[in-house]
Amino acid sequence: MAEAWDNALLALRLLAIDPALGGIRIRARSGPVRDALPLPDALRLHPAMGDDALHGGLDLTATLATGTLVQRGGVLDRSGPLQLAMAERCPVDLAARLCLHLDLTPRVLIALDEGTEDEAPPAALTERLAFHADLTEVAVTDAVTAAIKNVKPYPVTVDADRIAQIAHLCAACGIDSARAAGFALRAARAHAVLKGHAEVTEEDLAVACALTLSHRATRMPEASSEDSAADPPPERESAEAEPDSDDTTLQIPEEMLLDAVRALIPDDLLARLAAQKARAGRGDGTGAQRKGMSRGRPLPSRPGRLQGGGRIDVVATLRAAAPWQKIRRDETGRDGLHIRASDIHIRCFAERSERLLIFAVDASGSAALARLAEAKGAIELLLAQAYARRDHVALIAFRGTGADVLLPPTRSLVQTKRRLAALPGGGGTPLAAGLDAALLLAGQAARRGMTPTVCLLTDGRANMARDGTADRQRAGADAKTAARLIRAAGHAALVIDTGNRPSEALRHLATTLAAPYYAMPRADAARLSATVGAALAD
Structure with missing residues (x-):
């Protein structure tokens, strides 16, 4: 993986030449490999940083000491590169502020991504960073430190055909962002400066496209030479061939660009794109966010009243009252500190609730054992990630005339295997009973502060009504x-x-639940676990 290290060093050199490239996302855990990177001296940011630290505001200590308003600047008011630690934990509100700042002020942002496979910085933030370096597989012996020399930028010309090539390559890779093409052009110019070229060459363009487009590709680009070999164009007259001769000369560097980008596209591109789409949905896969006044991650204080167990934020309250002190002293004719009810600020917190996955599994009929085995394997796979995602898992099996909670909410893999060792099967399909049991368990979990999600596995052939009678029509209702x-x-x-074939009745039931519907006949545990994980993260 020495190539990944060399590409990271090259990206840092290009950023030193042109800060308008935005920055780089470095995916690596804290350790000797990341420490060996020659990162520039930067202003440190962290995910819990508030507006006062970012943008500045009233200096409360100096204001109270001098009796006059004293303003202080924030981190973003200082010049120099920015470095965001634990970028995978960056909240969306902080990401929005950083995106706005990067759009208005060209400067370098180094996003240190220490997340696992299912964690990533906000997409809007990484979209504004030209480069991405994945150093997770780089060995310490390959992390050879090299100094970043100061290279003075100068104007570099670029042919219009080169710009057209970048646009064609973005289309071939399925990249619909205009920033990507702009970053590729800027990186090509910076690489030309680094190499001492007066004009962007084929090498400059190939390196720039590989560094800026490979991690943004949504599909593997196909070589146009293969298409031309399969379907040779008809011969034309010499007079008509002149315009096409220029395109032919551009074919070689275009193939060079395709090869350069293909070389850096990961083999598991489709899997990564699926995970990104899952994360880009309704959330990051964790439980719902709840706001309160007692515990959790601190949020900016809000004006309020001391009721319901709220705690006053003394600093925020004094900061709100400080600008009005002179006016209030003149109004009342009294010295001292004047605090009014409108100045009171209450501390606010936010916490993520734990998520509960309730598997309601159809254990009826001849195929019950296969379905239960699939559910068992999927639960064990999901439990392996429970500690990282804070998931709990429960299992409900419905058959005959009722439903049984075989596994109450748990994270214990040992207990899960013990409970799943012998599962009952056979009998009718009391689908309503299974849903009722899932609703009861979900309600109990919600009252304990958890976020429940019901995962229904069935072929949809309900034939047992709520009262235990065999009636398909009543069972469906x-x-x-x-x-x-x-x-x-x-x-x-x-x-x-x-089921062996998709059930239209079950599709309508999913619509009634406002739930996604997946037809997965003969689904194995791995596919089932992947489908559940992606759907729950939407």
Whole structure:
């Protein structure tokens, strides 16, 4: 993986030449490899940084000491590169402020990404960074430190055909961002400066496209030479061939660009794109965010009243009252500190609730053992990630005339394997009973502060009504009623059809639940776990 290290060093050299490239996302855990990078001296940022630290504001200590308003600047008011630690934990509000700042002020942002496979910085922030360096597989022996020399930039010309090549390559890689093409052009000019070229060459363009476009590609680019070999163009007259001769001369560097980008595109591109799409949905896969006044991650204080167990933020209250002290002294004719009810600020906190995955599994019929085995494997795979994602798992099996909670909410892999060792199967399909049991368990979990999600695995052939009688029509109506109750309670859900053919009735039930529907006949545990994980992160 020495190539990844060399590319990271080259990206840092290009950033030193042109700060308008935005910055670089460095994916690596804290350690000797990342420490060996010659990062520039930068202003440190962290995910919990508030507006006062970023943009500055009233200097409360100096204001109270002097009796006059004293303003102080924030971190973003200082010049120089920025370095964001633990970028994978950057909240969306901080990312929005940084994006606005980078759009208005060209400067370098170094985002240190220490996340796992399912963690990443906000996409809007990484979109404004030209480079991405993944150093997770780089060995310490390959991390050879090299100094970043100061190279004075100078004007570099670029041919219009080179710009057209960048646009064609972005289209070939499925990149729809205009920033990507702009970053590629800037990187090509910076590389030309680094090499002492007066004009952007094929080498400059190939290196720039590889560094700025490979991590943004959404599909593998195909070589146009193969297409031309398969379908040779008809011969034309010599007079008509002159305009095409220029295109032919550009074919070689265009192939060079394709090869350069392909070389840096990861082999698991499709898997990474699926994970990114999952993260780009409704959340990051964790439980719901709850705001309160007692515990959690601190949020900016808000004006309020001392009621309901709220705690006053003394500093924020004094900061709100400080600008009005002279006016209030003149009004009252009294010295001292004047605090009014409108100045009171209350501390606010936000915390992520723990998530509960409730598997409601159809254990009826001849295929019950296969479905339960799939659910068992999926639960064990998801439990392996439970500690990182703070997930709990529960299992409900419905068959015959009712439903049983085989596994109450747990994170224990040992307990899960013990409970799943012998699962019952056979009998009718009381779908409504399974949904009722899931609703009851989800309600209990919600009252304990958890975020429940119901995952229904069935072939949709409900034939047992709520009262235990065999009636397909009533069983379908009871199942829809139970689904409406789950939706009314606000619980998230997803439906996985395990039948041999997709069931239209089960698709309608998913619509009633406001849940995504997946038809997965013969699904193995790995596919089931991947589908559940991606759907829950949406």
